[in-house]
Amino acid sequence: MVTSTTVDRLAVVRIARFTTGDDPRFGVVEGGEGEEVLAVVAGDPLYTPIRFVGERVPVDQVRLLAPVIPRSKVLGVARNYAAHASEMGGEVAAEPEIFLKPNTSVIGPGDPIVVPRVSAEVHYEGELAAVIGRICRDVPPARVGEVVLGYTCANDVTARDLQRSDGQWWRAKGFDSFCPLGPYLVTGLDIADLRLRTRLDGTTVQDSRTSLMVHDVAAVVSFVSSVMTLLPGDVVLTGTPDGVGPMVAGQRVEVEIEGIGTLANPVLRRG
Numbered sequence: 001m002v003t004s005t006t007v008d009r010l011a012v013v014r015i016a017r018f019t020t021g022d023d024p025r026f027g028v029v030e031g032g033e034g035e036e037v038l039a040v041v042a043g044d045p046l047y048t049p050i051r052f053v054g055e056r057v058p059v060d061q062v063r064l065l066a067p068v069i070p071r072s073k074v075l076g077v078a079r080n081y082a083a084h085a086s087e088m089g090g091e092v093a094a095e096p097e098i099f100l101k102p103n104t105s106v107i108g109p110g111d112p113i114v115v116p117r118v119s120a121e122v123h124y125e126g127e128l129a130a131v132i133g134r135i136c137r138d139v140p141p142a143r144v145g146e147v148v149l150g151y152t153c154a155n156d157v158t159a160r161d162l163q164r165s166d167g168q169w170w171r172a173k174g175f176d177s178f179c180p181l182g183p184y185l186v187t188g189l190d191i192a193d194l195r196l197r198t199r200l201d202g203t204t205v206q207d208s209r210t211s212l213m214v215h216d217v218a219a220v221v222s223f224v225s226s227v228m229t230l231l232p233g234d235v236v237l238t239g240t241p242d243g244v245g246p247m248v249a250g251q252r253v254e255v256e257i258e259g260i261g262t263l264a265n266p267v268l269r270r271g
């Protein structure tokens with residue numbers, strides 16, 4: 001049966017953006033890990049009601065894409081886990097410490113993270129990412145749930161040497177491919193205390209919980225919305241826990257968040 005529905009923010013729904021060689025489409029993920037099937041929908045969950053079209057495709061027969069390509073911006077929070085602030089040799093700030101990444105840095109699952117020639121120290125940073133679903137400004141913390149459509153995994157890739165040497169972080173955080181997102185956008189997820197792990201070639205290098213954020217998602221989104229209008233598709237990276245470190249060409253990095261899935265990307269060096 002073909003039904004039309006808006007995405008219910010209160011229900012846990014995993015949404016994939018994918019291609020089978022033609023234009024990107026969306027699908028609702030059904031089935032457990034290793035046997036996921038996409039129930040294809042018409043429409044764009046960010047902007048329109050979605051409608052099941054009656055087609056199902058096994059996830060291993062598609063190429064997953066970043067669940068969202070921000071039309072506007074990606075915002076990030078620095079030092080939002082105390083143990084990470086400490087390993088960076090800094091204190092936790094009273095207000096969230098925000099930076100911008102360009103939307104051109106976004107890539108999807110399986111896409112290569114490309115190490116630029118000008119950096120000798122590119123780090124992974126596994127993070128929970130909030131995807132904004134409504135145009136909004138001056139959102140009080142208590143109402144942030146109304147403007148966040150869902151969550152996905154992110155890797156806030158950072159050229160650590162350039163971050164140290166440059167005054168601004170536009171370059172250290174902003175190279176093409178420095179913002180992998182995926183594998184799915186998940187609505188209705190209780191993100192208060194999710195396990196977050198990063199693996200490098202299968203070895204766990206970050207293992208923490210979202211409950212250890214200094215400024216929670218509501219505080220961060222509220223704060224950024226007090227400065228700039230947030231648009232549907234904007235992404236807010238909520239900070240990385242301790243354990244950051246370098247990755248080099250030939251390695252494979254994975255960010256796994258409980259309830260969302262695993263975002264995996266190979267690392268290449270620009271030739």
Ligand code: MG
Nearest residue numbers: 125156239240
């Ligand atoms: Mg970060």
